[in-house]
Amino acid sequence: MAINLEKGQRINLEKSNGSKLQNICVGINWGAIEKKGLFGTKKEAVDLDASCAVYDEKKNHIDSVNFKQLKSNDRAIIHSGDDLTGDLNGDDGLDNEVITLDFSKLSASANYVAFYVNSFRGQDFKDIPFASIRIYEGTPTKVNEEFARYDIANDATFSGKVSMILGVFYKRNDEWKFNAIGVATSDKKLEQTIVTIQQNHL
Template identity: 80%
Template sequence: MAINLEKGQRINLEKSNGSKLLNICVGVNWGAIEKKGFFSKTKEAVDLDASCAVYDENKNTLDVVSFRQLKSNDQAIRHSGDDLTGDLNGDDGLDNEVITVDFSRLNPKANHVAFFINSFRGQDFKDIPFASIRIYEGTPTRVNEVFAKYDVANDPTFAGSVTMVLGNFYKRNGEWKFNAIGTPTRDRRLEETVVTIQQNYL
């Protein structure tokens, strides 16, 4: 049974049978913006970019994985590739971009793996009809078991924001845990978000 996460909630990466979750997928799903005209409705493609940044225990940046760099230097993190449109015909239940993480292969210095999304064309989050992330076991094309879900859909407090910090995997006493953040930022570029997370969310 998947956990429905709430903002600020922290969870252990542990399955119902007690075993640790070491190989995960983080999928991001979002919809296209609906524009209403005088006689019809049209859909405006939305280009969100899912990314993650890796930091050590001193909050130094070790690596960034995004549509520009699809694999981490240690090969433990992989990005499925850039989705430029979102779901044009309503929620199809599939993830638009997926980032896989193998915690067993991560750089031993890694202490945080933070996930975030940037609106590439500067489209406002309050206008995007739905957006969610889910943590699951499987591959980018096959879901074996959903571990947790987190809805970051259109919220009035997101108005004016084009970047959102989704959450942070962090290591505590040798075990990985997850903190659901779900906070928009004023950043305009991916590089700015990496610094914002470093300063405020680790």
């Protein structure tokens, strides 16, 4: 049963049978903006970017995965590719971008893996008709078990913002856990969000 994530919530990475998750996917699904005009409604493409930043025990930034770099240096984290439009014909229920993470392949120096979302063209989160992020076990094309979901389109605190920090996987006693952050930021660029996470959320 998936948890609807709340800010500050910490969850253990356990499957329903009690075993630990080794492979997870973070998927983002969103829609194009509908604009009403004189001749009916037209669709405005939305380019959200799912990204991930890796930090070591001392909170130094050591790797990134995003639309510019689709694989981490240790090949543990893989991005499905850049979606420039969102769902143009309503919610198809599928993720537009997916980042997969294999904990067993992560570099030993990795202590934090943070996920965040930026609106590339600066389109306000409040104008996007639907946008949700989910964390699940499986592959980009097959969901085995969804265990957390975050609805960003219906959160009033995201109004006027163009980037948000989903949360951070962190290592404690050689076990990985997840801290749901769900905070909107004023960052306009990926590089700024990496620093914001480093300073405030690890």
